[in-house]
Amino acid sequence: MEKKPLVSKKYLFTFILITSLFALWGFANDITNPMVAAFQTVMELSAAKASMVQFAFYGGYATMAIPAALFIRRYSYKSGILLGLALYAVGAFLFIPAAEWQEFSFFCVSLYILTFGLAFLETTANPFILSLGDKDTSTRRLNLAQAFNPVGSLSGMAVASFIVLPHLLSDKRDATGQIIFPLLSEAEKADIRLHDLAVIRNPYVAIGIVVVCVFAVIALTKMPKTESEEQKAQGLTHTTKETLKNLWTNTLYREGVFAQVCYVAAQIMVWTFIIQYADHLGINKATAQVYNIVAMSLNLGGRFIGTFIMRYVNTRQLLMWFGVGASLCTLGAICIEGLWGLYSLVCISLFMSIMFPSIYGIALENVDSKDTHLGAAFLVMAIVGGALMPPLQGALIDQQVIFGHPAVNISFILPLICFLVIIIYGYRSFAKLNR
Numbered sequence: 001m002e003k004k005p006l007v008s009k010k011y012l013f014t015f016i017l018i019t020s021l022f023a024l025w026g027f028a029n030d031i032t033n034p035m036v037a038a039f040q041t042v043m044e045l046s047a048a049k050a051s052m053v054q055f056a057f058y059g060g061y062a063t064m065a066i067p068a069a070l071f072i073r074r075y076s077y078k079s080g081i082l083l084g085l086a087l088y089a090v091g092a093f094l095f096i097p098a099a100e101w102q103e104f105s106f107f108c109v110s111l112y113i114l115t116f117g118l119a120f121l122e123t124t125a126n127p128f129i130l131s132l133g134d135k136d137t138s139t140r141r142l143n144l145a146q147a148f149n150p151v152g153s154l155s156g157m158a159v160a161s162f163i164v165l166p167h168l169l170s171d172k173r174d175a176t177g178q179i180i181f182p183l184l185s186e187a188e189k190a191d192i193r194l195h196d197l198a199v200i201r202n203p204y205v206a207i208g209i210v211v212v213c214v215f216a217v218i219a220l221t222k223m224p225k226t227e228s229e230e231q232k233a234q235g236l237t238h239t240t241k242e243t244l245k246n247l248w249t250n251t252l253y254r255e256g257v258f259a260q261v262c263y264v265a266a267q268i269m270v271w272t273f274i275i276q277y278a279d280h281l282g283i284n285k286a287t288a289q290v291y292n293i294v295a296m297s298l299n300l301g302g303r304f305i306g307t308f309i310m311r312y313v314n315t316r317q318l319l320m321w322f323g324v325g326a327s328l329c330t331l332g333a334i335c336i337e338g339l340w341g342l343y344s345l346v347c348i349s350l351f352m353s354i355m356f357p358s359i360y361g362i363a364l365e366n367v368d369s370k371d372t373h374l375g376a377a378f379l380v381m382a383i384v385g386g387a388l389m390p391p392l393q394g395a396l397i398d399q400q401v402i403f404g405h406p407a408v409n410i411s412f413i414l415p416l417i418c419f420l421v422i423i424i425y426g427y428r429s430f431a432k433l434n435r
Helices: 009-032 035-042 052-074 077-093 095-101 104-131 135-146 149-167 186-219 227-233 240-249 251-272 274-280 285-309 315-335 339-352 355-364 369-397 413-433
Strands: none
Touching: 009 035, 009 052, 009 077, 009 104, 009 135, 009 149, 009 186, 035 052, 035 149, 035 186, 035 274, 035 285, 052 077, 052 104, 052 251, 052 369, 077 095, 077 104, 077 186, 095 104, 095 186, 104 135, 104 186, 104 355, 104 369, 135 285, 135 355, 149 186, 149 285, 240 251, 240 369, 251 274, 251 285, 251 339, 251 355, 251 369, 251 413, 274 285, 274 339, 285 315, 285 339, 315 339, 315 355, 315 413, 339 355, 355 369, 355 413, 369 413
16 A cells, blocks of 8 residues: 655645745744743743743734634635734734843843734644645644744744843842842942833844745745645635534544643743742752753654654644653652753653644544534634743742742643543544544
């Protein structure tokens, strides 16, 4: 029996071009995560308030995912991509006045608008990749495309680690490892704040320029029509009401949306608070960000390894076992104090690697192509988990000590609960396959 190609030749250029978008939003995601700790220090905020960066960032996804799907449903995937890139660039360039005004809320608004663009890109690119070939290879194809998301993430982390965090004057420490900034006069703080917010601003302006260039390339490229777009041209589409009914009655899809909420919440908590976990051990932000880079490298390696294993092991079963691995590592981060706890926290990323694209692909497996746009939108909207949970974890961390143990360790019980939900989804979806 002849094996079906993962990507056929007629779709190869389009696949490569759309896959580049995964790296673009990966950069935005993972240069933003360490900014929580940076804003916490330079703006003198609590961990809970600083994590409003994540609330704004992932709240943008929740706000715009459904409008993005309706826009794409009416027009085309290409139109959705172009509008997404335009909003991405606008949000990035708004960091210029935000740094000038030195307003934390302005930075949050800038990120909120930037993620309007990311919502369009994710609502468009994920189902577009699924449609570029045979349905039997769609989840593997999405895992391959998603493997380039950590490439962008690593780039964002590298910029944060080697360009932003080491140059933040507000993070300078004394011989005992304590941050000096809170002890300075208001005039000294104002000078440092002006400098540090400019350092934070520059990478966003640079990525905004890159996004404008990608916009130009895609605007000049002819995209193939997908099955859903051909059906729309023939008038063979469902009404929004019919689509919503179909999605709600699809148990695999409905449970997949909830699992995706939990996954994104866990991912953002793990990657955001590695720095706070390391800070509790006396490690400065720039060094702590190196641990984040190692975590993302494990995530990248896990994507390629997981995609290969899927040739021999069912995706649903693999999702369940990766959930078990993530849960065990999270238990290590909770129960072990010191560097070994930090190592356990870093290793979670290896097991998170296949989760997002696998849940996404499994949830859409039985969804009619006429319903894909809105189906994809709710899965992207599930990224709201990244907006809701980090402030809650930040509030726990602010307690300093819980039940006699470091609050930063205990706070990781929240991602543990999320991983347990993913194990259950993997198990239930695999069991349904074998009935």
